[in-house]
Amino acid sequence: MKEVIEQILKTEESARNRVEKAEAEAEDIVAKAKKEASIFIKEMTEKAADYAKRKKDEYEHQFLTEKDDVLRQTKEQAVALRRKKEKNIDPVANSIFSQIMSIQE
Secondary structure, eight states: OHHHHHHHHHHHHHHHHHHHHHHHHHHHHHHHHHHHHHHHHHHHHHHHHHHHHHHHHHHHHHHHHHHHHHHHHHHHHHHHHHHHHHHHHHHHHHHHHHHHHHOOO
16 A cells, blocks of 8 residues: 555656646747747847838938939029020010110100
């Protein structure tokens, strides 16, 4: 009888040891998973920030290019308009001068 009880106690002790070992392994697995998740989140955050910066730079470059194009076109239009007005000034000035000269006192 004593031997049976000792055997049961040994079996219980062995089972307890296996449960404790399994719990320790599970805690290690969870800790490792948390560490890997943290690293993954950090990497993804860095990649997202890098992507956002590249997109911002790309859009900023695109905006500046478009702005330069608009400014160039506006300048060209202003120059063309000024030249057109300069050509129109001579006939208008001659007409006004002729009208002034034709006024009798």
